[in-house]
Amino acid sequence: MYDVLAIGEVLIDFSVVTSTDVPQMFGSAGGAPANVLAAVAKLGGRCRMVAGVGDDAFGDFVCRVLKAVGIDDSGVVRVGTRTTLAFVHIAPDGERSFSFDRHPGADTKLRPEHLQSEWFEQTKLVHLGSLALSDEPARSAAHHALDLARHSHRVVTFDVNYRPALWPDPREAVEQSLRVIGLADVVKCSEEELRLLTGRHNPEEALLELTHAFPGTRFLGTLGRAGSLAVIQGECRHIPSIPVQAVDTTAAGDAFFGALLYQMTNDADPEAVRKRLQDDAFWLSALHFANVAGALTASRRGAIDALPTLSDILEHMPA
Helix, strand or coil, X not given: CEEEEEECCCEEEEEEECCCCCCEEEEEEECHHHHXXXXXXXXXXXXXXXXXXXXXXXXXXXXXXXXXXXXXXXXXXXXXXXXCEEEEEECCCCCEEEEEXXXXXXXXXXXXXXXXXXXXXXXXXXXXXXHHHCCCCHHHHHHHXXXXXXXXXXXXXXXXXXXXXXXXXXXXXXXXXXXXXXXXXXEEEEHHHHHXXXXXXXXXXXXXXXXXXXXXXXXXXXXXXXXXXXXXXXXXEEECCCCCCCCCCCCHHHHHHHHHHHHHHCCCXXXXXXXHCCCHHHHHHHHHHHHHHHHHHHCCCCCHHHCCCHHHHHHHCCC
């Protein structure tokens, strides 16, 4: 059985360096759901990716990378448009901004009929990224995946992962995200995404508001170098991270979420994964683990190449 099945984008990330006289770009496989799966796989989990890629050299490359890191790419479909390209602009402090070549991109061309119901029976947990919601037919495929996950009684996790360049109207991003949040068991939001969804600038207040609005969903807030937030026994708790020198934050949030999904699914059957949703002690421990994974990733350049192993994380866990 697979630990995690992810639906969403797998693409090429070009890191753009403009500190030299001539701008330079370095390409690597990426996309938030693919990075999350790579994080799980590098920790020892078994994963399957479901996505659309182009029948081109970039599509060939991302499939090779998925296989190399141990991800089953049997759900990756070749579609009749180019593999999506993302351009990651990294600031001196390691923070990043994004632009895209996606007019349309292959990730938007995943269709409901590409999904096989047995994939959902064969996994413990289903993970969805929000970029699948920005365009049809991928949006319909994402909702079909949610239907299949519910039919199979699988835990669903969702990454809001807001990218302004892909949503001409932010209100549509909110509307589409809230539709999925109402169906998800665990949702990850950055500080920016908490503001987007609630209008609140205080992340703790925003997290509590969402928790009250969706009592069946566990919300997690990521705070970068400051760590993370979670509602535990009705109170918003801050879980600190470890200090690192940030070099590239491109995959830090994905490493955080992937480490969390690894903890949720490790040594557990689907029923046990669901029981862990209500275990506050588990969440406090798992969030410390996930914070370390995110911090270590931010201290390295790249996305999948920067993701830590289990021994890396255990070595840096707070006493």
